[in-house]
Amino acid sequence: MKKQRIENVYSISIIMPTFNSEKTLEDSLKSIREQEFDQTQIEILLVDGGSTDRTAKIAQKYDAVMIHNARKLPEFAKQQGLLAAKGRYGIFIDSDESFINMNSLKNRVSIMESYPFVKNIVSTGQVCKQGENGVVRYANFIGDPFSNFVYRYNGYNRIEDLTRQYKHKDVGNGILLSFQGCTVLPLFDALGNMFEIETARAIYYRDGKNKSFAANIFSNMVQQTMCAVVMKEDFICHRAGLDKKTYLSKLKWRVKNNLFQTEGVGFAQRSKKESGLRKRKLFFIPYCGLVVPVVLEAVKLTIKNRDLYFLNHFWYTQYTFLMIVWYVVLKIFHYPVKMGKTYGKDKP
Secondary structure, eight states, X not given: OOOOOOOOOEEEEEEEEESSXXXXXXXXXXXXXXXXXXXXXXXXXXXXXXXXXXXHHHHHHTTOEEEEOTTOSHHHHHHHHHHHOOEEEEEEOOTTEEESOTTHHHHHHHHHHHOTTOOEEEOSEEEOOTTOOHHHHHHHHHSOHHXXXXXXXXXXXXXXXHHHHSEEEEOSSEEXXXXXXXXXXXXXXXXXXXXXXXXXXXXHHHTTOOTTTGGGHHHHHHHHHOEEEEESSOEEEEOOOOOHHHHHHHHHXXXXXXXXXTTOOSHHHHHHHOHHHHHHHHTHHHHHHTOHHHHHHHHHHHHHHTOGGGGGHHHHHHHHHHHHHHHHHHHHTTOOOOOOSSTTOOOO
């Protein structure tokens, strides 16, 4: 396939993977349409994995375009959206995420125009709806135990940790981060990541049309630019809808995906380019095996967040550890492992 240049018809293309998303989709689309931004300059693309609920009707209500995603997984939906978008800037946001700051888009475009060398902008972090259960509160902050260990991930407020780890500069509504000389980049492929589409596509075609490009877009682009901006007071509300069972299923899916997925979505792909990740992952097994460091980390997180549910970090970490050991053994003996067709919904 030859490289195709798509004319910029819009200022912003919002790219959203969907699959039976009626429970949260309306809040997400409403938060886009209520932005203090010229709505004629916003394109909303819902890349849908075959919804059978009211997703299509809700999309129509908010003047969103639906594209069929035959492969169902959100990673491939992002790829389709990236190639179809007609905006100057793109934003990946999930159907269970919504903007809180109604000036978010205006502020982001302003920074992009003021600092043209910046090609990636990310939100401040994620918040929960009032009264959310402990699993959601924990997952919003941690992501998953492995990612938290490798990236020192703080999903509530990215600025808090980033300004300790990387060189930075205040640029008004955001913090400009420099990654020069860094072997590990932040994990920023979710929560309203914004990027310049033309640059993204140029890197995509130059790198041989990697099928996992969009799923790892922040890492793939920042490897070239070595900078990004994290916004101030630009939080995303994440309605994950998790309970303990579904969260454990997601943890298992992530382990299997990184060990067996041939198309390199997730940590497996990022670690090929970031040497620091390969080193850090080696310490995860002794970290879990010694037990005491995990206990101390659980206590630290509980105190930091003033939330007793974070004591469960110990059990979630040990579960992740056991899943890694189990599936590594299966891989060594070439035992067939079935991957699910949708994220976090695979069968054991």
